[in-house]
Amino acid sequence: MIRVTVDAVIIGAGPNGLVAATALARAGWSVEVLERRDVAGGAIGSVRTPKGYVHDWGSAFYGVLHTSPVLRELGLDRRVPWAHTSSPVGATYRPGEPGVVMRRTATETAQELGEDAAAWLDTVAWWERLGVPLFAAMMGPIGAPLPLAKVLARATPRELVATARTLLEPVEDWTRQRYRTEAARMLFAANATHADIGVDVAGSTPAAMLLAMAAQQHGMPVPVGGADVLAQAMVEAAEEAGVVVRTGVDVTEVVVRGNRAVGVRTADGGGVGARRAVVADVAPTILARDLVGEQHLPGPWLGQLRRHRYTSGYFRLDLDLDKPAPWTDERLRDAMVVHVTGDLDELALSQAQVRRNRLPDQPQLILGQQDRADPTRVPAGAASLWVECHCPADPPVTDWTERFADLITERLEAHAPGLTASIVERTVTSPNDLQRLDPNLVGGDVGGGSATVDQMVVFRPVAGWSSYALPVAGLYMCGAASHPGGGVHGLCGRNAAKTVLRTSRFRRAT
Numbered sequence: 001m002i003r004v005t006v007d008a009v010i011i012g013a014g015p016n017g018l019v020a021a022t023a024l025a026r027a028g029w030s031v032e033v034l035e036r037r038d039v040a041g042g043a044i045g046s047v048r049t050p051k052g053y054v055h056d057w058g059s060a061f062y063g064v065l066h067t068s069p070v071l072r073e074l075g076l077d078r079r080v081p082w083a084h085t086s087s088p089v090g091a092t093y094r095p096g097e098p099g100v101v102m103r104r105t106a107t108e109t110a111q112e113l114g115e116d117a118a119a120w121l122d123t124v125a126w127w128e129r130l131g132v133p134l135f136a137a138m139m140g141p142i143g144a145p146l147p148l149a150k151v152l153a154r155a156t157p158r159e160l161v162a163t164a165r166t167l168l169e170p171v172e173d174w175t176r177q178r179y180r181t182e183a184a185r186m187l188f189a190a191n192a193t194h195a196d197i198g199v200d201v202a203g204s205t206p207a208a209m210l211l212a213m214a215a216q217q218h219g220m221p222v223p224v225g226g227a228d229v230l231a232q233a234m235v236e237a238a239e240e241a242g243v244v245v246r247t248g249v250d251v252t253e254v255v256v257r258g259n260r261a262v263g264v265r266t267a268d269g270g271g272v273g274a275r276r277a278v279v280a281d282v283a284p285t286i287l288a289r290d291l292v293g294e295q296h297l298p299g300p301w302l303g304q305l306r307r308h309r310y311t312s313g314y315f316r317l318d319l320d321l322d323k324p325a326p327w328t329d330e331r332l333r334d335a336m337v338v339h340v341t342g343d344l345d346e347l348a349l350s351q352a353q354v355r356r357n358r359l360p361d362q363p364q365l366i367l368g369q370q371d372r373a374d375p376t377r378v379p380a381g382a383a384s385l386w387v388e389c390h391c392p393a394d395p396p397v398t399d400w401t402e403r404f405a406d407l408i409t410e411r412l413e414a415h416a417p418g419l420t421a422s423i424v425e426r427t428v429t430s431p432n433d434l435q436r437l438d439p440n441l442v443g444g445d446v447g448g449g450s451a452t453v454d455q456m457v458v459f460r461p462v463a464g465w466s467s468y469a470l471p472v473a474g475l476y477m478c479g480a481a482s483h484p485g486g487g488v489h490g491l492c493g494r495n496a497a498k499t500v501l502r503t504s505r506f507r508r509a510t
């Protein structure tokens with residue numbers, strides 16, 4: 001039974017849903033957000049253990065958010081107490097040998113990089129002059145001429161062609177020709193492991209560039225207290241704008257009448273009517289199959305949607321320690337994110353195994369040491385490691401999760417001898433566990449679908465339908481599966497809200 005009718009119903013209180021809701025409410029719309037979990041925030045959440053450790057079960061680091069206009073628009077810069085370490089990112093690639101760290105300023109990082117100092121400063125200078133407006137243009141609404149004009153105004157035609165090549169070049173080649181030392185190469189290239197793009201694959205340079213340069217420019221901030229402090233701040237911004245956020249409400253159907261979305265039904269037998277828009281922060285495959293129903297969607301659109309590929313999952317470990325990790329390279333003790341990768345060859349081989357649905361022999365590890373900046377997250381004197389790596393959701397082996405967790409722990413022990421002895425508790429989260437926590441994380445895919453070049457920009461998530469509107473009037477997508485993709489930046493939601501408002505101008509509310 002329809003309980004209430006509002007201008008817009010948002011399905012899902014992930015960061016993109018909350019950002020879209022806030023934008024619509026600020027435009028004067030009445031907006032309800034319906035979230036199936038008991039807590040809002042999507043894949044931004046924290047669990048507090050009985051022993052006093054805080055585990056961010058999903059996202060953990062918010063460098064990319066700090067490149068996004070959403071940070072200030074929602075007041076997240078002032079609502080959230082952000083914490084930093086002196087080193088946003090580090091990498092260790094050979095057991096027993098020194099690794100490398102980035103520092104808070106480019107000049108300090110250059111000092112760490114010896115003979116690659118000048119090349120690092122060149123990269124940063126390029127980022128500040130051309131990279132920042134270029135990425136802003138690439139991640140904003142598609143077809144918006146103004147941001148693109150800003151990029152064109154700053155560069156010569158030859159520079160633009162060279163930049164286009166950089167955007168397509170595999171990051172292993174880009175770093176090999178740009179940096180002489182393995183340290184600089186790994187400091188930069190290991191950032192590509194956050195996406196699913198192999199370092200030997202076209203399009204991996206922009207993936208690494210965004211993360212590396214965001215970290216150099218903004219650090220790798222974490223919220224004091226846990227990631228859920230950020231989620232609460234997003235809810236606060238939405239509610240301040242007048243949005244009603246309801247948790248524990250599972251949307252089971254988008255109601256379509258005469259090819260128009262007019263509301264939603266919920267698992268408790270209720271529903272909410274939508275005068276102007278239903279905006280779904282929901283994986284598009286689930287939206288089409290389970291919520292809208294394929295009978296309401298045109299065959300060619302469904303055909304293109306079937307080409308949308310999800311990618312490998314994330315495997316997560318939380319290691320509660322009785323003291324900080326004993327890294328061989330002591331500089332890593334203060335790095336917020338540590339990449340444990342091996343060299344470029346090992347990295348490429350491992351990524352290829354995952355793409356072929358195999359468990360990697362040498363998992364590519366992304367580690368977080370949030371408590372180094374925020375000691376409130378652990379008992380006094382203790383520490384924790386937030387660990388993630390790509391792996392298939394369903395590799396062709398049985399009972400693999402604990403053995404894979406052992407392999408990861410052994411790999412860490414090689415870079416931090418003595419670590420295993422200081423583990424108080426180990427919590428394993430498999431890719432399928434992630435999907436159980438949030439159905440948008442299909443097979444543990446944290447980015448709403450592969451970020452390879454054939455799935456980005458105008459191809460995302462359905463070729464030719466990258467404007468957030470679906471082929472049902474009044475129905476829109478705003479989640480990470482839409483342009484510009486995964487990560488906590490809120491831009492999918494922000495861009496989607498712009499489309500919703502623009503489209504609604506052509507149709508009077510009834």
Ligand SMILES: Cc1cc2nc3c(=O)[nH]c(=O)nc-3n(C[C@H](O)[C@H](O)[C@H](O)COP(=O)(O)OP(=O)(O)OC[C@H]3O[C@@H](n4cnc5c(N)ncnc54)[C@H](O)[C@@H]3O)c2cc1C
Pocket residue numbers: 011012013014015016017034035036037040041042043044057058059060061062064065249250251252281282314316388434437438439440441446447448478479480481485486487488489492
């Ligand atoms: C383990 C992990 C680590 C990550 N690390 C980082 C990181 O460090 N930094 C970073 O920037 N990004 C990171 N990410 C990625 C980032 O969290 C996601 O890309 C981002 O959360 C996507 O936001 P979203 O709003 O599109 O969707 P989600 O965050 O997935 O939120 C969608 C919401 O919709 C709800 N929902 C779905 N279906 C329904 C329904 N039918 N009815 C009601 N509610 C529904 C879900 O319960 C969920 O709350 C990570 C993700 C994971 C899982």
